[in-house]
Amino acid sequence: MAERPESVAVGVEEEFHTVDLESRRLLPRADSLLQQLPAERFGAELQRSVVETNSRPFVRLADLAEDLAALRRGVVAAAEPLGLGIVAAGTVPVADIEALKVTPDPRYENMLDEYQVLAREQLICGAQVHVDVGDRDLAVAVAHRIAPWVPAMLALSTSSPYWLGNDTGYASYRTLLWQRWPTTGPVGEFASAHEYDRTIADLVRSGVISDQGMIYFDVRPSAHLPTVELRICDACPLVEDVVLLAGLFRALVLVELDAITAGKPPLPVRPELIRAATWRAARSGLSGELVDPAAGTPVPARAFVERLLAELRPTLESTGDWELVDELGRAALARGDSAARQRAAFLRGGPEEVVDLLVAETRANTEWIPGAGPDRTEVVAMLAGYDAAKDEAIVFDGSARNPYGPLLTALDRIGIEGLRERERQRxxxxxxxxxxxxxxxxxxxxxxxxxxxxxxxxxxxxxxxxxxxxxxxxxxxxxxxxxxxxxxxxxxxxxxxxxxxxxxxxxxxxxxxxxxxxxxxxxxxxxxxxxxxxxxxxxxxxxxxxxxxxxxxxxxxxxxxxxxxxxxxxxxxxxxxxxxxxxxxxxxxxxxxxxxxxxxxxxxxxxxxxxxxxxxxxxxxxxxxxxxxxxxxxxxxxxxxxxxxxxxxxxxxxxxxxxxxxxxxxxxxxxxxxxxxxxxxxxxxxxxxxxxxxxxxxxxxxPTYLCRDPERLAEVLDRLDELVVKPVDGYGGIGVVIGPDASPAELAEVKELIRAEPARWVAQETxxxxxxxxxxxxxxxxxxxxxxxxxxxxxxxxxxxxxxxxxxxxxxxxxxxxxxxxxxxxxxxx
Structure with a gap:
């Protein structure tokens, strides 16, 4: 099993409801929004009333926050001209199930036919956190080990007290709806990714699920990537809470990765207790109690979260996240969970007031991270068609990443012709x-x-x-x-x-x-x-x-x-x-x-x-x-x-x-x-x-491979189109061949050179x-x-x-x- 990477990236998928701003009801209009948004960052879900966003993975939480805020800006900007509001919450108080439809896709239509009411009532949204651990065996091991702490993540996110016009009495009724699927709950213990994959294949072969995408464990390893995914959380109206969840989950993952390296066993908690602790978190969120996974006894939720923050502090400090996570954690505890805020809004004005609150909270946080700045006519013109997929200065919507806000403002003041003049001066x-x-x-x-x-x-x-x-x-x-x-x-x-x-x-x-x-x-x-x-x-x-x-x-x-x-x-x-x-x-x-x-x-x-x-x-x-x-x-x-x-x-x-x-x-x-x-x-x-x-x-x-090693040589020659190869004594880029960018002829030529003198060559991951x-x-x-x-x-x-x-x-x-x-x-x- 590989060691964990030093810098661990974290990304987030968020799901959003589309609601009619007049009636405050769910509307199946996600397809209208997706036509206006880039497909690589926005996607459809089972229900046509849900839009999904996908952040880039980032090492720094502040970078992730900027991306999440920009994604929310994008979906809100596309929705409002259509008279739609965007809601980040587990459920919306009022919905007409008969008026809603699944997304026209063979996979989703098959799910509706097979699972019936489960699919029709999938009017729920979640927030999913992905942590890149660099190795699928590690991802499988961590997914099991981290399960005892996951109910606390749910408690912080609870935002679905209402279902079909009624107060369910739960802080997260979404959790109860979600757990009806056949492959939810804590994931079991597996010796390797191979064993896990074999079990998933058995589940598909059983006919109970149609594909790997229907594995809905509370925490699961990715089917193809070396990532571990937190899937239990409700969607969060406040982007701060999503960033908090990302920081805490990554810290929990890092703690367990270090424990694996040190040979420490996982906390011995039976899955029955974990399921019970999950129910407890869904029932009362931050307003009641959570179950201490070590002692099996009830603990006030706020005290549990405070203790968790203190225990994770050394890890959060090592990643540079402590100050931000501590600030966000204290703020979350001070204001309480979204379920409590929704109930207070309901007392003020009924379900319409709840929806207005959720729309306002979701929209307000699109500007949470500074850097977007004022409208920049000149910069917008210069950024037309700009591909920010890997950019360190520009967010995908053309706004500035921190600390580039002042610079983009200055560039807008200078303008295109002013920059051309400065080129002449240069x-x-x-x-x-x-x-x-x-x-x-x-x-x-x-x-x-x-x-x-x-x-x-x-x-x-x-x-x-x-x-x-x-x-x-x-x-x-x-x-x-x-x-x-x-x-x-x-x-x-x-x-x-x-x-x-x-x-x-x-x-x-x-x-x-x-x-x-x-x-x-x-x-x-x-x-x-x-x-x-x-x-x-x-x-x-x-x-x-x-x-x-x-x-x-x-x-x-x-x-x-x-x-x-x-x-x-x-x-x-x-x-x-x-x-x-x-x-x-x-x-x-x-x-x-x-x-x-x-x-x-x-x-x-x-x-x-x-x-x-x-x-x-x-x-x-x-x-x-x-x-x-x-x-x-x-x-x-x-x-x-x-x-x-x-x-x-x-x-x-x-x-x-x-x-x-x-x-x-x-x-x-x-x-x-x-x-x-x-x-x-x-x-x-x-x-x-x-x-x-x-x-x-x-x-x-x-990561670098010495071609003089026969095993590495075989791997390099097999993956030549994926790697960068260099002569050991090269400089100035001389002799470097970048596999993904090279032509078949270039790859064939360098392959022969490596075979002739393998000791003269190294290969690196691209x-x-x-x-x-x-x-x-x-x-x-x-x-x-x-x-x-x-x-x-x-x-x-x-x-x-x-x-x-x-x-x-x-x-x-x-x-x-x-x-x-x-x-x-x-x-x-x-």
């Missing part, structure tokens, strides 16, 4: 600064491509990334010393000897570096963010990582061409980044120079810029003189060379290896660092963090890279992005408060500028 500034790069085979240098729409990295993301980046560089520094020293990691079985001996980056000159030297003065770590908001390290660059100068220049450009939003957000100044770099490079000596190969180097502009900002000479190898006393340039002693050229070009100089060995000059970065950043070694970095630091990795790796708005021909288009962060090494590595966002061309996932990619200014929030 090009003029770049030409004046000489901000260009060279591509082999081209006669003329190109302007370094910079999109004028900046990227924002939220403060909570950057804080987490900074800690993880510093941790990673500490471990890699320890590895570099170990690889050229005692090789303890090999001795202790943390990684195989070939990972060092056969590495393309292993150099005999690496042994010249004094033991006390910092081998990795500046690291460039490439990060990717997926569509759920999950960050991962894609590559480590420990030799001569480029991009810091271009990141600095992008900050200058943004200050000149986007002054309005640029000054409104708290981001570090470029001077702080240069100070961090200066401290790292001058740790050994203040006699520093930047070494370049000259104007022919594609990144010569960056070399000049860095030398100027550091206030040190920019030299070429021919400018250096190595004598017994040390290394000199223009008659001045140089004790640290910040090299922007290959190590061979320096070490080929007479006397340079001896000067390095004797400590007369420090090369930053040290020769031989390539052993620490090839694609094969990358797969072992999490183990190296545990070994050298005795810490768990704070940032995940992308990351669904997040996209970001990019200004193209007067429109905003989504483009895949990554992030290169920079870390200055030493005893306590310092993350440079400056990063380079790289942008892939249209239709591509490769961000390198030499392959047509570009860049963005990056605002790191503090």
């Amino acid at each position: 090009d003029e500034v770049q030409r004046r600064l000489g901000m260009t790069f060279h591509v082999d085979g081209e006669d003329q240098d190109r302007l370094f491509p910079v999109d004028i729409i900046p990227r924002i990295v939220a403060a909570e993301d950057w804080s987490h990334l900074s800690a993880g980046l510093a941790q990673r560089v500490r471990a890699l520094e320890a590895f570099l010393h170990d690889a050229y020293g005692p090789r303890l990691a090999v001795r202790d079985g943390v990684l195989p000897g070939w990972a060092i001996d056969e590495s393309p980056g292993m150099r005999p000159e690496g042994r010249l570096v004094p033991a006390a030297a910092v081998r990795c003065a500046v690291a460039g770590i490439d990060l990717v963010r997926d569509d759920a908001g999950r960050w991962a390290v894609l590559e480590d660059n420990l030799r001569i990582p480029s991009g810091l100068g271009y990141a600095l220049a992008n900050r200058w450009l943004a200050a000149r061409i986007l002054p309005e939003p640029a000054g409104a957000l708290p981001t570090p100044t470029p001077a702080r980044a240069m100070n961090a770099l200066r401290r790292a490079l001058t740790r050994a000596s203040s006699a520093l120079a930047v070494v370049t190969s000259g104007p022919s180097d594609p990144a010569h502009y960056e070399h000049r810029l860095l030398a100027r900002e550091l206030g040190v000479p920019l030299v070429e190898p021919a400018d250096l003189r190595v004598i017994r006393e040390g290394v000199f340039a223009a008659g001045e002693r140089v004790e640290v060379l910040y090299r922007r050229i290959e190590e061979e070009d320096l070490l080929a100089m007479d006397g340079m290896p001896e000067a390095v060995f004797r400590g007369r000059v420090t090369l930053a970065n040290a020769p031989g660092n390539g052993v620490g950043d090839d694609k094969a070694l990358y797969s072992y970095v999490p183990a190296l963090i545990r070994y050298y630091l005795d810490e768990e990795p704070l940032i995940e790796n992308v 990351v669904r890279l997040s996209t970001h708005p990019t200004f193209v021909d007067g429109r905003l288009e989504p483009r895949a992005v990554d992030l290169r962060a920079f870390v200055c090494g030493g005893p306590e590595p310092e993350v440079v408060p400056l990063a380079l966002t790289r942008v892939a061309p249209a239709g591509s996932r490769i961000v390198n500028s030499s392959r047509g990619g570009g860049s963005k200014d990056t605002w790191l929030m503090q």
Whole structure:
């Protein structure tokens, strides 16, 4: 059974009733709404009076909340011109069963024929939470283990006291209607997903249910995905309560996943008691008592929820959810459940007042998360047809994700023509600064491509990334010393000897570096963010990582061409980044120079810029003189060379290896660092963090497979169209083949290359890279992005408060500028 992923995404499906705003009765008009809404986010249910919405999965609850609010905005906006109201509740007080119809679909029509009154009376709506645990065996195990705590989730959501005009006496009468189906209630214990699937197949074969979709357990594993689903809850009028349920359920799942890893048994509670506890929750919601699953005794519902929050606090803090969940939990307990609010409304004005309350609560919360902002004529025009399915800045309805609200407001003020003018200003500034790069085979240098729409990295993301980046560089520094020293990691079985001996980056000159030297003065770590908001390290660059100068220049450009939003957000100044770099490079000596190969180097502009900002000479190898006393340039002693050229070009100089060995000059970065950043070694970095630091990795790796392993090789060749394959010593995107984007001919060619030399190749799972708005021909288009962060090494590595966002061309996932990619200014929030 696999271990749980570090960053666990959560998503929600919500069901909504359609009601007539005049009569306040259910109307079978969902099909009219669905014609106006995107099919990938909105769908039909059994009854034609129900619309279902599907959120994206997200790591951060705040992102999920934005998505849920936007989905509600969408369905409400489609309904109101038709005289319809949208209700998020388990039931609507008044309904005419005879006037309602099932959705015209063969599956639903078969259900009506087979289940009769159960299908006709399925006038109920729920909220379902999905948590991605990464493995179906884990999902099956967790679905059973979590069952004792599920009644509390139901109590928080109870919103169906009325049925066909009558007060049922229950807080959730939907639960009683739901439990009439043959496959509801707590799920049993299964040894594996295979055993679970076999049981489900037996149920289908029995003829009692027609397909896997009719498995309605209170908590169930997905039939196809590695997710576990909470299905017991009523639909919630307040979106805050849905977010609360998502946060609590994910925390419960994480607790049980950790218990599985630790070998702890589940809480021994019989299914009969769980069913009784579910009835108790449905009967009185938060207004009465719940059943303590451990003691089997009644407990006041509010006290039970408070205790549950306290017990889950460590897990909620580990995911960054505690403050939000605690706030939402206290608010839910203070106002009581929806059933109690509905009964109070009924006393004021009967069933019509109840429906008005539910419509108002459902509608009001569409603006709960700030960021939608005022109407933006210019931005709306630029976003026409925008695909936000994987976007980190734009919600599917065109509103802004936090913290992009101020930026979109500023872009609307600038307008399309204003942005075009700023593009012209950008090009003029770049030409004046000489901000260009060279591509082999081209006669003329190109302007370094910079999109004028900046990227924002939220403060909570950057804080987490900074800690993880510093941790990673500490471990890699320890590895570099170990690889050229005692090789303890090999001795202790943390990684195989070939990972060092056969590495393309292993150099005999690496042994010249004094033991006390910092081998990795500046690291460039490439990060990717997926569509759920999950960050991962894609590559480590420990030799001569480029991009810091271009990141600095992008900050200058943004200050000149986007002054309005640029000054409104708290981001570090470029001077702080240069100070961090200066401290790292001058740790050994203040006699520093930047070494370049000259104007022919594609990144010569960056070399000049860095030398100027550091206030040190920019030299070429021919400018250096190595004598017994040390290394000199223009008659001045140089004790640290910040090299922007290959190590061979320096070490080929007479006397340079001896000067390095004797400590007369420090090369930053040290020769031989390539052993620490090839694609094969990358797969072992999490183990190296545990070994050298005795810490768990704070940032995940992308799952990586070494083709030299025969079992992995067979899997890679079989899944080549799903994976990304890379040569172990590749850089700049050279040799990378992205399976889902490759042609059959490209796949066939790389398959033969891998078969011929499997040790030269690795494969990685394809990351669904997040996209970001990019200004193209007067429109905003989504483009895949990554992030290169920079870390200055030493005893306590310092993350440079400056990063380079790289942008892939249209239709591509490769961000390198030499392959047509570009860049963005990056605002790191503090």
